[in-house]
Amino acid sequence: MTAQRQQRNWSGPKPPFRRAIAVITLAALLLPPPGALAATTQRIIANRYSGLAIDGFDPVSYFVDGQALIGDADFEAAQAGVVWRFRNEGNRASFLAHPEVYGPQFGGYDPTDVARGITVPGNPRLFAVVDERLFLFSREESRDAFKADPARYLPRAEARWPALEQELPE
Template sequence: MKALMGLLLLFVSGTVLAGDAIYTGFFSNKALDGYDTVAYFTEGKPVKGDSAYITEYKGADWYFSSKQNRELFVKNPDKYTPQYGGFCAWAVAAKNDRAPGDPLQWTIVKDSDNTPKLYLNYDKKIKQRWEQDISGFITMGDKNWPALLVN
């Protein structure tokens, strides 16, 4: 029975992930597992959001550590939304697939316009792979991501 439930969960989970623009996990609607996406840019570290400061964007609930951070996000959500919707950047690039992004395994990279972008990775080991060729993985990820949005 456990094996059957595991297979069912795997099938349903893959179906739920297909086409989602923002990674929220299987049993939650929280983007970045409730971490404040603006804080990565303003404080240079992950900061847990507070349930008093929430907004909805692209079907996900975004939590913030302050009213000011929530207002910054609402004014320009694309500036603060993690690339590839918070899915693992390495998986999107190297495997042309989706995997959960861990808000504690993150990198901010400036693009060609000197605009900082937030990328998440699955875990510490995958982040180390990502760090071996960040610019190459971003090039591949940017190419792969649009098709992953519709599949």
């Protein structure tokens, strides 16, 4: 074989391999780290028609902005079987790095009701951030009672949540 032919045959991977390498590299860059996918194990409330978690509100905005803000369809991420929306790429990246911090506790169900042994979906507009965790509530009275004395509700809610979560429909 001539040197020129050897050069042509050994100049690197063939085009199909180059495409495969490009796809694998792109996937590695776009997918969140493996730990991020497993970090949120709670079943999250999602709109059954759109698949959006917490009605499309940005879960990071509760912490950063101190208010419930709607996310943008340009900044979405699939995590824990639902689609999350964010206001910007920074919020999206923060959530994907730490979904266990930014995601609503008890899957978005009202913690005062979970403490009573029932699951009532929380309203993303009725929220509290307590001990750096997001809680959503079904009623203002529940939110106010919880904020006044979280220690009264959290131990019971945490004890009852595993059994309640198993009973949720898929």
